[in-house]
Amino acid sequence: xxxxxxxxxxxxxxxxxxxxxxxxxxxxxxxxxxxxxxxxxxxxxxxxxxxxxxxxxxxxxxxxxxxxxxxxxxxxxxxxxxxxxxxxxxxxxxxxxxxxxxxxxxxxxxxxxxxxxxxxxxxxxxxxxxxxxxxxxxxxxxxxxxxxxxxxxxxxxxxxxxxxxxxxxxxxxxxxxxxxxxxxxxxxxxxxxxxxxxxxxxxxxxxxxxxxxxxxxxxxxxxxxxxxxxxxxxxxxxxxxxxxxxxxxxxxxxxxxxxxxxxxxxxxxxxxxxxxxxxxxxxxxxxxxxxxxxxxxxxxxxxxxxxxxxxxxxxxxxxxxxxxxxxxxxxxxxxxxxxxxxxxxxxx
Numbered sequence: 434x435x436x437x438x439x440x441x442x443x444x445x446x447x448x449x450x451x452x453x454x455x456x457x458x459x460x461x462x463x464x465x466x467x468x469x470x471x472x473x474x475x476x477x478x479x480x481x482x483x484x485x486x487x488x489x490x491x492x493x494x495x496x497x498x499x500x501x502x503x504x505x506x507x508x509x510x511x512x513x514x515x516x517x518x519x520x521x522x523x524x525x526x527x528x529x530x531x532x533x534x535x536x537x538x539x540x541x542x543x544x545x546x547x548x549x550x551x552x553x554x555x556x557x558x559x560x561x562x563x564x565x566x567x568x569x570x571x572x573x574x575x576x577x578x579x580x581x582x583x584x585x586x587x588x589x590x591x592x593x594x595x596x597x598x599x600x601x602x603x604x605x606x607x608x609x610x611x612x613x614x615x616x617x618x619x620x621x622x623x624x625x626x627x628x629x630x631x632x633x634x635x636x637x638x639x640x641x642x643x644x645x646x647x648x649x650x651x652x653x654x655x656x657x658x659x660x661x662x663x664x665x666x667x668x669x670x671x672x673x674x675x676x677x678x679x680x681x682x683x684x685x686x687x688x689x690x691x692x693x694x695x696x697x698x699x700x701x702x703x704x705x706x707x708x709x710x711x712x713x714x715x716x717x718x719x720x721x722x723x724x725x726x727x728x729x730x731x732x733x734x735x736x737x738x739x740x741x742x743x744x745x746x747x748x749x750x751x752x753x754x755x756x757x758x759x760x761x762x763x764x765x766x767x768x769x770x771x772x773x774x775x776x777x778x779x780x781x
Contacts, residue, residue, distance in 0.1 A: 438462045446546040451576025461574060464548070465538070468555045469562070473535075473570035481535065481570035488534070492594030496531035498522060499590040507554065507584050509628040511639030514587055515554035517715055519561035519569075520644050522591040524664040527646035528718055530601045530653055531593030533565060538572035538589055543582035554585065565644040567591070598657055605660035606681035610749040611727035613720045615648060615734055616693060616742030617641070618670050622712030623698040632704070636697045643716035648739040652720065656730050661721035664714070668772045671710040673719045674757045675771040677749075684752035687759045687769070691746045710759075711772050721749065 439455075441463040449456040466474055473481045488495070500522050507514045519536065526533040538558065542551070562569050620641040627638045645664065653659060661681070663673045670692075678685045694702075694709045702709050716739065722730045727745060734740030757769040 438467060441548065444548055446542045446544060446548065446551070446576060448544055448576055448578065450542070451574060457574065464552060464555055465540075465572060465574070468552075468559050469538075469569045470559075471568045471570065473568060474572075481537075483535070488594050491532060491596070493597045494531075494595035496526050496529050496593040496595055497591070498525040499588065500525060501586060501588040503583065503586050504625065505583065506628055507550070509640060510624055510637075512642040512715075513554050513557050514585060515557035516561050516640075516642050518587040518589045519558050519565065519567070520642050520715060521664075521666060522589040523565045523567060523644045523646060524716075524718070526591045526593035527644070527649045528601065528662040528664050529593075529595060530599035530649065530659070530662075531595045531646075532650070533567045533591055533593040533646055535592045536562065536567050536569045536589050537591075538569050538587065540572065540574045541582060541586040541588075542574065542576050543584050544576060544579040546584055551585065561644070565646065599653065601659055601662050603661050603663070603677050603680040606677050606683050606685075606721045606749045607660065607723075608683060608749050608751045609724045610660055610721045611724055611745050612674070612685065612687070612747040612749070613722055613727065613731055613734065613743060613745050614665070614670065614693065615645070615718050615720075615740040616716075617695045617698070618665065618692065618714055618717055619694055619698045619702070619709030619712035620717075621715045622669070623701045623709070625713075626701065632701075634701065636700070638697055638701075641714055641716035643739055645716065645718055645739055648734065648737045649718070651733050651737055652730050655733050656722060656726040658726070659720060659722060659730075663719055665717050665719050666715060667713050669709070669711040669713060670717075670719055671708070671757070671769050672772050674769070675755070677719075677721060678757050679755040681749075682754035684750045684754070684756045684758065685747060686750050686766075687747035687757070689759050689761050691744055693742050693744050710769065724748075
């Protein structure tokens, strides 16, 4: 199979590349199979097949997630839509306590897409998958007419395994629990906004996109009873905390001064009247940790490259179910609602 692999000669994507014939086969074998290149994918079956015994040896539960990625621009400082697609799905698995294993990749390409751009994105996906220790083992490709898409949309589905004794859920938050983030919030949303060039800001901003599974496994080693955890992607930290408070029927109070936000991101927010707590992140998690383990978990996170800037930013409290409060620098409190509408379009 590998020796006879077809070569794509086109410079741009045409409708023929989604029609199921030779052009589509050339695209799949050259760009996708040639880049992702693993034993399961190379068979080119309509599905990937796994030995269940090897998965059962690593965990007692199967974690399964899917997400679709649209972003403008598709390339930006620190990553691209391919990086997002892999790390985003890896992190959706990881925040359940799962060890990510396999991904699928569904591509919707717009007629006229530059093949060189597609190759860069697919190469980014391969690099991100290698770094996360996962394999892209199956996929699908569709082409839509010019003007009916926006260059490229990607769907990734992920499978992972959860070890015995792990029960991480938004319903587990309890009064006294501490809230920890693993670093500066809002980097991705600010980087995308700046990459569009509309503001002409003379600042260096790049995405925080990174895999979090190794950081999370180190957290679980010192605290297997972690209560709740999510990656703060669309809707940001504010939305995650509102979901926790509502699902667990508790209140949450944050210390505004404890929330890590880069000076550059804070400046973007001040200029535009936005709030970094609603900005998307692609490499940040929010963890709800039992009070007696919070300091140990924090120190473990700070010792990991993906958690060097970790901080305790608040706690779970008794009170009105579903309410999130922020203690401001002036000594008062404000309510941090769920995101209504949108701050930024098409960020992940």
